Amino acid sequence: MAKITFVDSEGKSRTVDAEVGSTVMETAIRNSIPEILAECGGACACATCHVYVDEGWLAKTGKASAMEEDMLDFAFEVKPTSRLSCQIKVTADLDGLVVNTPGKQG
Template sequence: MPKISVVAKDGTVFEIQAEPGTSVMENAVRNSVPGIEAECGGACACATCHVYVDEAWQEKVGLPGPIEADMLDFAYDVRPASRLSCQIKVADGLDGLVVLVPERQS
């Protein structure tokens, strides 16, 4: 099972064993990572699961699709590394993925 690291806004690192096919958001919520609100439950209808993908993983994770990019317009402090964690699907190739929770969610 791939391991992902979610760095909370206070710097606490949550090391999570994630089932392939689930989303980073689902795993963060399941592991009570603070700052991942996920108000829409993963429907890409809010921006409360906004994360920054670590630079070393950005190419592998890829860019947001058009709907996700539109939703990111509602997030605070959007950066080139911004993604909605509900749209990042866990796969074996993402073993070691690191994402950071921003200071504030929308």
């Protein structure tokens, strides 16, 4: 188990339990986190699970793959900290992870 905190575009923060081996997107959907749509269900095909990884966690989450970067072209207000949450696998190392969700996904 790892704790993940989602901070929405209005600053409200929600901390939930995440299962190691699942994805950050799946964790968000299971816990009804707002501002994560995940229209394609995790196929890296829609860019509606866009999150901004908290700066302090970037080294641990790693960078977007080439395919994910391509898909991020469909997201809005992309920043250097942008990731698609369906592509971040939860590991024990990510216990305490903080991600911010954008105001608009699609």
